[in-house]
Amino acid sequence: MRVLHAVTLHSPTHAFGGPVRVALNLAKGLRARGHEANLLALGEGFPEPWPTSVEGVPAKLFPARRLLPLGFSGMTSPALLASAGRLVRGADVVHVHLARDLVTLPVALAALRAGKPLVLQTHGMVDPSAKLLAKVLDAVAVRRLLRGADALLYLTPHEREGLDAVAGAPLPNAVRLVNGTPAQEERPAPSGPPRILYSARLQARKRPVDFVDAAPAVLAVHPDAEFVVAGPDEGELAAVRARITELGLSARFTVPGALSGTEVLTELRRAHVYVLPSVDEPFPMSVLEALSVGVPSVVTHSNGLARDIARAGAGRAVDPGPAGVAEAVLSLLDPAENATTSKAARELASSAFSMDAVLDTLLGVYEDTSR
Secondary structure (H helix, E strand, O other), rough: EEEEEEEEOOOOOOOHHHHHHHHHHHHHHHHHOEEEEEEEHHHHHHHOOOEEOOEEEEEEEOEEEEEOOOHHEEEEHHHHHHHHHHHHOOOOOOEEEEEOOOOOHHHHHHHHOOOOOEEEEEOOOOOOOOOOOHHHHHHHHHHHHHOOOOEEEEEOOHHHHHHHHHHOOOOOOOOEEOOOOOOOOOOOOOOOOOOEEOOOOOHHOHHHHHHHHHHHHHHOOOOOOOOEEEOOOOOOHHHHHHHHHHOOHHHHHEEEEOOOOHHHHHHHHHHOOOEEEOOOOOOOOOHHHHHHOOOOEEEEEEOHHHHHHHHHHOEEEEEEOHHHHHHHHHHHOHHHHHHHHHHHHHHHHHOOHHHHHHHHHHHHHHHHOOO
């Protein structure tokens, strides 16, 4: 089966975050099972010559052009738009990681016009919005795509409700597909000073400053603790650095910027605890990756993984804000609790979020759309 995965942007800094990681994990899993899976995306920040594959997945990357000052929504490529029809016609299934942007919307529309089986996966990026641009795009393209796709993959009941609301009617083509994570080597038993990690985009919704503000309470008990704030900047880097300086904690923090996939796993294997203090996070890949190597994780209650983590004893779910984060981190730094929670994290990742289970579901969806 030839599957084309279309996602908005791939860059060396992994600026687009989780949707690219999901697309790559699925494409790699499909290829391991003998299918032909390729990646289509904008590219930005690569030195010449540009890559023709990403992590072993053949990739067609088009240089990004920023037409409007709207972040990812204002990026496109005339060459990609001109090639979209040809590229979708060469696939048996077109799997679009849909956002309200000028990349994934045109590719999905091209697949619809070509009569190709179309699978949409929105990653929480398409939800009811009062913004004018969102309303325009919904009227012009999004609603038509949600109703016309052969399958629509969603993560949580909340996301499903939002998609029904955007479409203006219940969507009978919706199928729940959780994010999966490849099996990883277990981290070694933590040693040395406590090391607490944040690894995600530095974006207001993800609240990296809450992570910084939790540090003093942790340091009051563990004065040798080390904190890492990793990830590409999406507007919060200056605030993070300023708060670290205001608290006089420059010696206790490392801010390495964006990390590659391999570098993220290296940091996770050194971490005692992983923290993602974001609110309304649908289904974060960074937390799944932490669980897969056995790092106890702290999330807020609005995180799509919060109930699973709390139920399995794989970490802590807390109210938003630094106080809850600090209390949770301190409890997980207890050696016995850390060991127990680490084992539960690994078990949760392998039982509920394995790539094999996700791929079994996805291939069933593909087969149904191709009939």
